[in-house]
Amino acid sequence: MPLSESIVSIIGMGLMGGSLGAALVKGGVCKEVRGIVRKESQVPAVVAAKAAHVAGTDRKRLLQGADLVVLATPVCSIEEEILSIQPFLGSGTVLTDLGSTKASIVNAMDKLEGDIIAVGGHPMCGKETSGIGSATSILFEGAIWALIPTRNTKPHGLELLLELISAVGARPVVMDVERHDSAVACVSTLPYLLSVALMAVVSEAGQNNEFVRRLASSGLRDTSRLAASNIRMMMEIVNSNRAHVERILSMSLKRLEDLGLLLTDEDTKGLCDFLKNAQEERLRLFPEGVPEAIHEPRAPRGRG
Amino acid sequence: MPLSESIVSIIGMGLMGGSLGAALVKGGVCKEVRGIVRKESQVPAVVAAKAAHVAGTDRKRLLQGADLVVLATPVCSIEEEILSIQPFLGSGTVLTDLGSTKASIVNAMDKLEGDIIAVGGHPMCGKETSGIGSATSILFEGAIWALIPTRNTKPHGLELLLELISAVGARPVVMDVERHDSAVACVSTLPYLLSVALMAVVSEAGQNNEFVRRLASSGLRDTSRLAASNIRMMMEIVNSNRAHVERILSMSLKRLEDLGLLLTDEDTKGLCDFLKNAQEERLRLFPEGVPEAIHEPRAPRGRG
Numbered sequence: 001m002p003l004s005e006s007i008v009s010i011i012g013m014g015l016m017g018g019s020l021g022a023a024l025v026k027g028g029v030c031k032e033v034r035g036i037v038r039k040e041s042q043v044p045a046v047v048a049a050k051a052a053h054v055a056g057t058d059r060k061r062l063l064q065g066a067d068l069v070v071l072a073t074p075v076c077s078i079e080e081e082i083l084s085i086q087p088f089l090g091s092g093t094v095l096t097d098l099g100s101t102k103a104s105i106v107n108a109m110d111k112l113e114g115d116i117i118a119v120g121g122h123p124m125c126g127k128e129t130s131g132i133g134s135a136t137s138i139l140f141e142g143a144i145w146a147l148i149p150t151r152n153t154k155p156h157g158l159e160l161l162l163e164l165i166s167a168v169g170a171r172p173v174v175m176d177v178e179r180h181d182s183a184v185a186c187v188s189t190l191p192y193l194l195s196v197a198l199m200a201v202v203s204e205a206g207q208n209n210e211f212v213r214r215l216a217s218s219g220l221r222d223t224s225r226l227a228a229s230n231i232r233m234m235m236e237i238v239n240s241n242r243a244h245v246e247r248i249l250s251m252s253l254k255r256l257e258d259l260g261l262l263l264t265d266e267d268t269k270g271l272c273d274f275l276k277n278a279q280e281e282r283l284r285l286f287p288e289g290v291p292e293a294i295h296e297p298r299a300p301r302g303r304g
Numbered sequence: 305m306p307l308s309e310s311i312v313s314i315i316g317m318g319l320m321g322g323s324l325g326a327a328l329v330k331g332g333v334c335k336e337v338r339g340i341v342r343k344e345s346q347v348p349a350v351v352a353a354k355a356a357h358v359a360g361t362d363r364k365r366l367l368q369g370a371d372l373v374v375l376a377t378p379v380c381s382i383e384e385e386i387l388s389i390q391p392f393l394g395s396g397t398v399l400t401d402l403g404s405t406k407a408s409i410v411n412a413m414d415k416l417e418g419d420i421i422a423v424g425g426h427p428m429c430g431k432e433t434s435g436i437g438s439a440t441s442i443l444f445e446g447a448i449w450a451l452i453p454t455r456n457t458k459p460h461g462l463e464l465l466l467e468l469i470s471a472v473g474a475r476p477v478v479m480d481v482e483r484h485d486s487a488v489a490c491v492s493t494l495p496y497l498l499s500v501a502l503m504a505v506v507s508e509a510g511q512n513n514e515f516v517r518r519l520a521s522s523g524l525r526d527t528s529r530l531a532a533s534n535i536r537m538m539m540e541i542v543n544s545n546r547a548h549v550e551r552i553l554s555m556s557l558k559r560l561e562d563l564g565l566l567l568t569d570e571d572t573k574g575l576c577d578f579l580k581n582a583q584e585e586r587l588r589l590f591p592e593g594v595p596e597a598i599h600e601p602r603a604p605r606g607r608g
Contacts, residue, residue: 124519124521125521125522143521144518144519144521146515146519173515173518173519175515179513179514179515180515180519182509182513182515182516183509183513183515183516183518183519184519186505186506186509186510186513186516187506187516187519187520187521187523187524188519188521188523188524190502190505191502191523191524191526191527191528192523193560193563194498194501194502194527194560195527195582195586196563196578196579196582197498197556197559197560197563197582198494198495198498198556198582199581199582199583199585199586199589200559200562200578200581200582200585201490201494201552201555201556201559202490202491202585202589203581203582203585204555205486205487205490205552205555206490206585209483209486209487209490210483211450211477211479211483211484211486211487212486212487212490212491213588213589214448214477214479214487215428215448215450215477215484215487215488215491215492216491216589216590217428217429217447217448217491217492218429219491219492219495219496219529219530220491220492220495220589221589221590222495222526222527222529222530223495223498223499223526223527223529223530224495224586224589224590225523225526225527225586226523226526226527227582227583227585227586228583228586228587228590229583231576231579231580231583234579235572235575235576235579238567238575239572242567242570245567246564246567246568248505248509249560249563249564249567250564251505251508251509252501252502252505252560253557253560253561253564255501255504255505256497256498256501256553256556256557256560257557258504259497259500259501259553260550260553260554260557263542263546263549263550263553264550266546268539268543271539271542272535272539274500274504275500275535275538275539276535277503277504277507278499278500278501278502278503278504278507278531279503279531279532279533279535281503281504281506281507281510281531282499282503282528282529282531282532283532284517285503285506285517285520285524285525285528286520286525286528286532
């Protein structure tokens with residue numbers, strides 16, 4: 001069944017689910033968008049955000065007849081959600097999720113019985129703010145959207161998702177769960193943890209030197225942006241992907257120790273090569289160049 | 305003498321010197337702006353950028369009668385420049401520089417003889433690109449500009465610089481050399497080194513997993529922006545501030561090890577507190593909130 005004739009039910013109408021609903025409603029790309037929330041009191045915000053055609057808390061009713069069900073709840077709850085909604089899913093329903101780590105979710109999807117078609121999903125976008133109030137129909141534009149096939153994936157389920165991803169302006173990349181979780185630890189969780197460590201150092205150094213905070217400028221601002229991320233979400237991402245995160249964190253420690261040794265040894269050639277390799281990797285990853293960052297932020301009002 | 309009646313000679317017309325000249329010329333805030341370059345072939349670009357009223361290589365002529373001399377050459381050359389231009393500076397000339405680390409520069413300024421008024425300077429702004437072609441009159445708008453008094457600083461020299469800084473839209477902060485260099489290692493060099501280590505990990509992890517580069521998104525992009533910085537400039541900054549940089553790098557290693565232990569010990573409470581403290585520090589430093597980063601970069605064309 002094409003997307004245009006499909007009923008899409010989204011469970012969890014926060015930043016991600018709300019933005020997906022808003023993009024689908026705005027684009028008019030499917031037959032109906034249903035938003036499922038935990039509490040009745042959340043319904044008006046979903047309606048106000050135009051994030052669904054109908055919204056409510058009654059899962060049974062809102063999942064009935066759905067052609068595509070999207071789990072957009074926090075990553076640690078998705079496994080449980082898969083089990084709990086299973087009885088409400090009709091034969092042939094396509095099920096996906098928006099969780100940032102995939103091992104346990106794909107494992108739960110593998111075990112689904114009946115004729116449910118399940119595909120793990122992970123759109124690589126977000127904001128530092130959360131909730132339906134932050135939702136926006138343009139959230140997915142230009143974003144990579146990882147798709148992870150499970151034992152219960154069938155071609156027409158994948159096709160429906162490719163159509164949906166393309167309809168909201170994102171770019172699908174199909175990959176296996178192991179390489180997904182490993183890559184996410186590297187390109188998403190590690191930058192966060194480095195950003196957190198940076199803020200810890202600034203906080204410590206700032207206690208003895210008021211100028212640490214007064215000299216904070218655009219370099220620090222950009223490198224530390226991720227430290228402002230939602231803590232609960234990051235805790236879940238770290239906890240659900242611990243082995244990969246530990247391994248990647250060790251790699252970064254090793255590299256920083258290497259840098260420290262090059263400094264201590266006054267190994268100018270070695271240091272220069274190290275910096276050059278990093279610069280080349282950066283230019284390879286983001287060849288369009290860096291966004292110009294010539295302005296300082298408005299007066300960082302550090303308490304110094 | 306007020307800035308409006310002053311002749312300002314800038315030595316070194318790259319990104320920083322060229323931008324300063326362009327801002328002064330555009331604002332019409334001083335009597336004359338002179339740009340001093342190394343090679344005659346660099347003069348047309350300075351003229352084209354409207355970065356000086358007169359430009360050339362003849363130091364003696366272009367320094368004669370100057371009320372304010374600004375050293376805008378690479379940080380490692382400034383100490384030598386101070387010695388070499390001394391014979392050309394008239395009594396009462398105000399001398400400053402734009403170098404990113406200050407210990408050896410301020411030390412050289414302390415030793416100046418005659419009636420030269422010397423003040424170390426460091427505008428906290430820049431770009432990842434360098435040269436007069438990147439110069440812009442708005443470079444300093446909103447930037448913190450550190451001023452470091454020397455033994456040869458006198459009140460009216462400081463006043464002239466405060467006037468200049470304010471004329472180009474920057475905000476002066478006067479501090480001692482030790483705390484300047486320590487703060488710079490923390491808020492400027494450490495973010496760079498973390499960004500470099502991040503790219504080294506991505507490069508290594510990307511060799512075995514093509515999806516590392518394919519999943520690169522806005523978080524990685526912002527956290528790694530500084531890795532694209534000019535290598536020669538960063539080498540000079542690191543080398544001229546080695547002790548502080550080593551100390552700050554050790555602090556960051558310690559914090560990352562702490563994070564690793566919290567992960568290994570599955571210390572959820574400890575990890576959560578660590579992340580919260582970092583988040584609070586970030587919000588204290590940049591209370592205006594984070595720039596929204598909901599879009600992915602245009603297709604990272606990683607060679608994967």
